[in-house]
Amino acid sequence: MYVFMDTAPGDGPGRDDDELLVRTAMERATDGAPPLPDLVPGARAEGRRRRVRARAAVGATALAIVGLGLFGAALPVWGGDGEPARGWSAASQTSPVPTPTSAPVPVRAPVHVEPSPGESSMADLPERESSRQRGFQNEAAAVLESLLPEALGPVRPVDIAVNRYQGGADGGPAFPLSFSVRPLATGKAARADRACLDVAVKHLRCDEVSLPGGMMAQAITAAGNAEGGKTVTSVTVRFTYGHSRVTLAVGGDTDAMVSAPVTADDLLVVARDARFMELVAYADARPMEAREGSVRGG
Template sequence: MGTNEDTADARTALLVRDAMDRATAELPALMDLAGPARAQGRRRKARVRVAVGAGVLAVATLGAVTASMLPGSGRQAPVEVVVAAPPSSSAPPQPLHIEPTPGESSMADLPAAERARQVNFQDQAVDVLQSLLPPTVGTVQRTDLRVNFYRATKDGTAFPLIFSVRPSGEKPQPCQEIRGRVCAKATLPGGIEAHASTIPTGTVTETEVSFRYGTCNVRLSVFPDEAANASAPVTPAQLLDVVKAPAFLDLVKAAEAQPMEQEQRSIPGG
């Protein structure tokens, strides 16, 4: 004995067949045409049968789905599936243009391959810094002046930012709490000691962290917006958290392996 579902399917099939037969029966009889004309007539009739069948099948399917949602139908209600729209692709962020001073070079003066390498590093650095710096710093943007020069902007206030991985034969000097400077330090992975500080500059302050990695001195500095009389919106402890992060240290490792800055040399008597 068939189930209710089999009976419903059989009724649907009969409904489709009957609708197609009634629709095609209303077409005018085909004349005794020869060749392409006869074939065209057959195709016309077939198209009508397919179109009517598809319409009836859609109505029957809608009825079946509606019935399955009614109480006592014995069928499970369909699950709504929401397909998310694909994310829109955005163009890479444009650098902040800074006009070099007379006699000063910029990234535009580099060979094309080296400029592309440095731009690629800057783009990676922007992503890492944006994800690690506190929201108070704002939006981080690279510049086209030097590979180590960036800017962060928050509510119209601009904070210059230096991220430098520079080869040097000398280690950076540890922080000393003199002239209003406030120091903090932390141990990074691998036993590296990092020193951070706030540095007074008039009525505002700069925040900086530095450490030695391999053959390079690493420095991350957030400067104040002196025109707006706004200090760097980040604390030494927050910068120490940034430089501890694996993503930041991966950037440092890459820049130390293939330096992009000229070696720092001390000036005798300077």
């Protein structure tokens, strides 16, 4: 199965855990030798940086090779409390327990994005938590790439936030991806789910779709940023799982005026896959994002 570090940030593993982390890292090294999310600002910012991304990717690759042990160590088989890191029961979930898998996942060089003034990034997290989130991102990028159309590949993590990814080959259009499992707001901050509405004048279409386990999702297609006779289209699937709101979204490249090379149906294929739902279940049980109603870095 996909396995991630589940001890609280700052809790150090015992000696046996350290030995297992090292062994796991060595094995991986040898094997692998809301409204709609606003994707436009991120796409524009990443577009402005595409001219320097090739150099950034080279540097990130070197860092990834040096830090292979760190990434591998983020995915131990056992948690610090001596229990399996992933042990959910069917009775505690709103969908069936995902099918475990065990294939090793090579480390992917992340796309580097400099935070804006006053904005935080994963680099500001404690080392143990940063390692956990990077390990999760690496697993998620591999799952997304395997399930989404080839035109979106390769899929790489973006190092500024655990919910940020990028699709598309170097030198081509850059497609921003968001895979968010965000804890729901509670108490007075809690809000009802947004209505699923079609808005023709805004080129917005929303469909209510069923997922395994009786969950309902909203599959949304939106078009905007018309320029020169072209319109950039983005797609989103969102639903509630456990105590979290799950959002999977792919935007277009607004600099190149290229729409997302996927459809809402493509995202539903991902949402119905056990590998994706295993990632969702882990992130719901061990959150990595701020609760709804709070501002990251604020």
